[in-house]
Each structure stands twice: as structure tokens, then as C-alpha cells.
Amino acid sequence: MKERSECMNRIWIEELPKYLHQEVTVEGWLHRVRKLGKLAFLLIKDTTGMVQGVVTGKPEWLQDIAPEQAVRVHGSVSASNQQALGVELQISEIVVLGKVYKDLPFELNQEEIGAGLEHVLDHRVLSLRHPKTAAIFKIQDGVIKAFRDFLHQEKFTEIHTPKIVATGTEGGSELFEIKYFEQTAYLAQSPQFYKQMAMGAGLQRVFEVAPVYRAEPHNTSRHLSEFISLDLEMGFISGLNDVLSLEERLLEYVFAYLQEYMSKELAMFQAQLPKVGQIPRLRIKEIDRILQKEYGKSLEILDLDSESERLICEYMMKETGSEFVFATHYGKANRPMYTQPSADDQDVTESFDMLFRGLEMNSGAQRVHDYDVLVHNIREKGLQPESFASYLEIFQYGMPPHGGFAIGAERLVCKILGLQNIREAVLFPRDRFRLTP
């Protein structure tokens, strides 16, 4: 019974102002210890926030108190207009629940962790103790929750597709090969085929939040070997514009959600949320003309390199104030075989990339839904329709026009918060050289 009543009395730090003048218990970690002779100030943090505790006199146990210990703190809540919370805790007792055995690899109680990213990631678990690092993952959680909520409202069903697959989806990307009993299998680079199959199978609108894997040996501040893909596929569309409009509303919803529930975390990064509204839709050929006119740069193929992405974002920001751009109608040669060719222009496809603050956030398209066209496209790319038999089956049984896209979750969070390196936006990143922790 005693345990139970103690649990009931445990208060989240952000709730403390409601318990003014009451005896409470707080559990969390010590963030900072300031001893001033016969008075000491302890900063205690839990997942909801941070509070200053006051220890008066010089009790024996204070000797053993140190930053990052896991503690249970008993005390009474008193008003304090000096504190952000408006209250502080007059501490009567501290129980150390988890000791600290060695010196910390870097300082956790400064405004920023003053250590290099490599070192920080080597000690990832500890860097996550820093409120600002933890905030990145609260934002990620918010983005994903809003993504789910919005799509559920729109009659989408969340699905889970296999990450161990027999073949690659697009042929181009490098795949991680794995041993699968007596066969060779691969880690999925995209749920593309499966989400189309599930859509056509009758779920009609589907989405998935899951890791995807890319074995490309790139080594940049915006690439990962494993990242979270926010994927969706929608049936019965009348064209690409339906997909773009859905994405506009989705982004609007996500940013409204962050604004409402994540303002504390956003403030830690001085992050300004973008206005979504009507996102400019520019064909690649149009972007080419703009780049030639404004920057004297012309595209060699109907695709954007990263410099072009930066430039067109810069230009549209200047011209329209939009931080987003839909770049549409990429060349047929630069898009996978399941991309719908455009009716009005044989060179291009009903495809798009969403660019945000200079970086590609997602790609998407209307897909080919006609079996004959799809088989034709597969052959045209030099591939064998037979090797796509399980994908192709549903296309022979009433496949509706459809389209979708996939957002890189880490890239979105990275750009929202203005992080320098995408690895900062991953709990335990996997890149070209990192496999632990």
C-alpha cells in the first residue's frame, strides 16, 4: 500500500505549479548541482521539464549528490517568481535510484553539448539526457503523430510491409544483401510495391511509417543508410494534383500540430515554422528556364541536382515567400518504371519532388495502373516482367488510378529545426561508417 501511495504522489515536473504548498515526489535525473555552503540548488529534469530544488543546511547526503544520478526527490512546492515554472521545490529528502559510476564524456548541463557530433554519437545515450537533444525526438514524435492523425481522418489505413524482400523495387538503388536461409534476400529500400499492392487489394488508401534501407556509399550531412519513411498511397485519384493537394493539407496539419503542442521544443531551437498554403507547382522544364534566366545554369537532364534544388528554393522564397516548392514532371528516363507518363508531353512523367528550405523532402507520383502500360514500361527499362510477377498480379484485377509519396522523416525534422547534420535527427543513426551504438 505504501508503494502505491508513493506512486500516486509522483508528480510530473510540468504539473508542479498545480501543487503549490503541497508535499510531492518527483522522479528524474539531476541536471546541475550548485552548492553554496549551507545552501544548495539542484536542477531536476524529467521528460516533461526541469525544476529547481533547494536544499537548506548541509545534510550529510548532499556529499554524494552528483549530476545525472537518477533520483526520487521529496519536498514541498513553493512559489518563486525567479523560476520559469513559477515554482521551486524545497527538498526534504533525495533517494538516489541510479548511481553515476564514471565521469561524463562531455558536459550535459550547458546550454549546448559542447562536443563534436562524432563524440556525441559515440555516447548517444548520454547525449539524449540533454533536454535539447531529447527535444529533437519529441518533435519527430509530433511529426509522426500528426502524420498518422491526419491520414486516419482521411480514411487511410496504416499498414506494415516486409522489410526483408526478394528484389529491389526500383532497380537503381544499392541494396543491403542478407542471407535468408538458403536464399539471398535484401533489406527493403522502399515499401513502394507493397503499398500499391495493399491499395489495389482493397484498402484503397494506405500509409506506413517504417525504416527503409539504402546501401549507397554516400557520406554527406543529409544521407543515412537507414531512415524513417513516411509513405502513403492513395487510390482513385483523378490526377497528380490530387496527390499534391493532399500533401499540402497534410503539411498544413503537421505544422499546426507542432505549433500547438511542441512550442517549447521549437523554442529551444528558435525554430520558425513555415507557412504552407498553396505550394508553388513548377514543371522541371519551367525550373530549367528559371535557372537559366536567373542563375545562368541549365539542366542537362530532366532532373534536379542538389545545387538546382537549393537555387530554385531560394528563387521561389524570394518571388513568392513560399519555403516549399513542388517540382513536377521529371523526365521519363529519371523516374522508375511505375511512374505514369504524362499524356501531354512524351518526355516527362506525372511525378514530383517536394523541396523544403533547399532540400528534397520527398518524391512522389501518379503511378501506372494499366497492366499493359506497366509491362511495357518494365521492358523499356530493360527489366523482365516475370521477375515482378507478384507485384503485377493485382494490376490484372481492377487496379484504379492511384498515386502517393514518401517523406523522409529525419530530413523534415532536420529542416524544421535547422540542424546541421541529419544524424542529429536520428536516435541511433546508421551511416556509411556507423553501426553502433
Next chain:
RNA sequence: GGAGCUGUGGUGUAGCGGCCUAACAUGCCUGCCUGUCACGCAGGAGACCGAGGGUUCAAAUCCCUUCAGCUCCGCCA
């Protein structure tokens, strides 16, 4: 896969041929301090300068090799 750059106490940096017996900040240890909030003050420990080889009277500093990492390009999200 290609190009460029960086490795100096626990951490972040300075020093870039001799004044280096390697500096500064922070962290750590000891002591003092009843209103701090990056608390303050006094004292202390801690680095053979990534590793190996070479040039030189002299190397943290120049060269080569190697290892580790960063950034950019290609490709992508």
C-alpha cells in the same frame, strides 16, 4: 565511387619549425561560501600533440605511409 579538409589534457579550442618544461575555457578533485541560476573565490591533478617512418642542429608545427573522422559532388529521402 570522386574531390577537399581535420586529428593537441575528459570535452571544446589556441599554438603551425627554436621563446612549448605545450596555452585558454570548461569539466574533474580539495577547501571556503544561505538565494544561486553558465554561482563565485582559492588551490590541485590531468596531454610525451591519432599511429608509424622520414627531413632537420632542432618537429605539435614540414614530408611520406597508415588509421580515424568531417564536408562537398554523384545518387537519393
